[in-house]
Amino acid sequence: MDWRVLRLRLAKPLVTSHQTVSDRAILVLSVTVDMGGSTAVGYGEVAPLAGWTSLSVDHAVQVLSTMAQSPACQKPFRLANDGLNEMFSGLRDTPSVRFGLELALLDALARHADCPLREVLAPPGHRPSDRVELQYACGIADIDETVERAGRAVESGYSHLKLKVGASDLDAEVRRLKAVRKEVAELGLRLDANGAFDFSEARRFIDRTEALGIDLFEQPLAAADLSGLNKLADISAIDIGADESCAPIARARQLIEAGRIDALVIKPAAVGGLLPTISLIEAARERNIRVVLSTLLESAIGRRAIAELAAAHPYIAGPQGLATGDWFVTDVTDTPDSIADGHWLLDGQPGIGFSPRVEGQPCFDAGGPS
Numbered sequence: 112m113d114w115r116v117l118r119l120r121l122a123k124p125l126v127t128s129h130q131t132v133s134d135r136a137i138l139v140l141s142v143t144v145d146m147g148g149s150t151a152v153g154y155g156e157v158a159p160l161a162g163w164t165s166l167s168v169d170h171a172v173q174v175l176s177t178m179a180q181s182p183a184c185q186k187p188f189r190l191a192n193d194g195l196n197e198m199f200s201g202l203r204d205t206p207s208v209r210f211g212l213e214l215a216l217l218d219a220l221a222r223h224a225d226c227p228l229r230e231v232l233a234p235p236g237h238r239p240s241d242r243v244e245l246q247y248a249c250g251i252a253d254i255d256e257t258v259e260r261a262g263r264a265v266e267s268g269y270s271h272l273k274l275k276v277g278a279s280d281l282d283a284e285v286r287r288l289k290a291v292r293k294e295v296a297e298l299g300l301r302l303d304a305n306g307a308f309d310f311s312e313a314r315r316f317i318d319r320t321e322a323l324g325i326d327l328f329e330q331p332l333a334a335a336d337l338s339g340l341n342k343l344a345d346i347s348a349i350d351i352g353a354d355e356s357c358a359p360i361a362r363a364r365q366l367i368e369a370g371r372i373d374a375l376v377i378k379p380a381a382v383g384g385l386l387p388t389i390s391l392i393e394a395a396r397e398r399n400i401r402v403v404l405s406t407l408l409e410s411a412i413g414r415r416a417i418a419e420l421a422a423a424h425p426y427i428a429g430p431q432g433l434a435t436g437d438w439f440v441t442d443v444t445d446t447p448d449s450i451a452d453g454h455w456l457l458d459g460q461p462g463i464g465f466s467p468r469v470e471g472q473p474c475f476d477a478g479g480p481s
């Protein structure tokens with residue numbers, strides 16, 4: 112196992128309720144796996160984000176350094192390994208590290224089988240797609256800018272626009288949404304309040320906007336308010352989704368068990384990996400809860416991995432929240448995400464499709480990690 116910490120420059124500062132950052136610290140992980148006679152290299156990414164994961168990149172380095180000392184982390188890595196379960200159990204509280212390590216192993220498996228990652232993620236008998244529909248993220252903008260971006264989304268082939276709400280007063284929000292609806296009647300609208308409302312504010316907001324054909328209202332209430340979200344989903348004419356409430360994974364499971372929420376927006380790095388995400392998708396399917404996959408602002412490694420999962424699973428349908436590559440001025444591949452006509456078009460390259468590079472050079476020595 113080997114890793115490199117990178118700081119990737121962002122196109123604009125990322126402002127969250129916890130911090131403002133102009134570059135994104137990530138850790139690129141590489142594992143060499145013993146496949147019985149031959150070895151395969153796989154890549155993963157650990158990219159904690161304040162507010163979503165309690166971990167920092169420095170802490171992730173400590174976790175990996177400790178793990179690298181364990182007998183389970185022998186070189187090369189063996190999958191038939193008594194310590195592997197224990198090692199993954201030990202990462203329960205560090206979901207972004209678990210996501211990175213699991214991804215590196217799955218990527219190695221797919222490369223060894225000479226197939227794209229989506230083929231090792233697909234349920235048995237299901238042929239993965241090579242196209243993933245995406246939503247267009249509008250972000251926070253005034254009325255004119257929002258209308259302009261909505262027009263751009265339609266021109267670029269997107270069927271759904273995602274808007275941030277909750278930063279202005281209700282009248283202004285309603286004016287903005289009506290202006291967008293008037294301009295682009297055919298565009299599906301998804302709203303994300305990032306937990307900005309209390310219950311009565313959310314109800315008033317829904318009453319004023321339900322006639323506008325809103326496809327999904329994401330995280331109207333605070334992340335911890337699961338009972339409020341369930342109650343709102345019971346009475347709302349608009350589908351209610353949970354995003355921040357889906358992490359940690361135990362909360363997502365609680366929501367699924369209650370079976371009242373309409374949709375889950377799942378960030379695989381926040382729930383501990385692609386495989387835990389698949390278990391959530393399967394459970395949500397049984398309860399008829401929609402699932403939308405989204406990124407935690409990962410580099411090209413994480414984005415591609417999540418796109419591969421979206422293409423792999425038959426229950427994942429409709430636009431996904433994966434068009435976040437434009438945030439990055441520098442990234443870990445020279446090739447940008449292949450997005451056209453509102454869809455991510457996945458090539459047939461093995462694994463995640465590329466080996467990470469930084470400033471034109473491979474992230475790791477050509478001979479593979481030590």
Ligand SMILES: [Mg+2]
Pocket residue numbers: 303305329330354355376
């Ligand atoms: Mg959200």
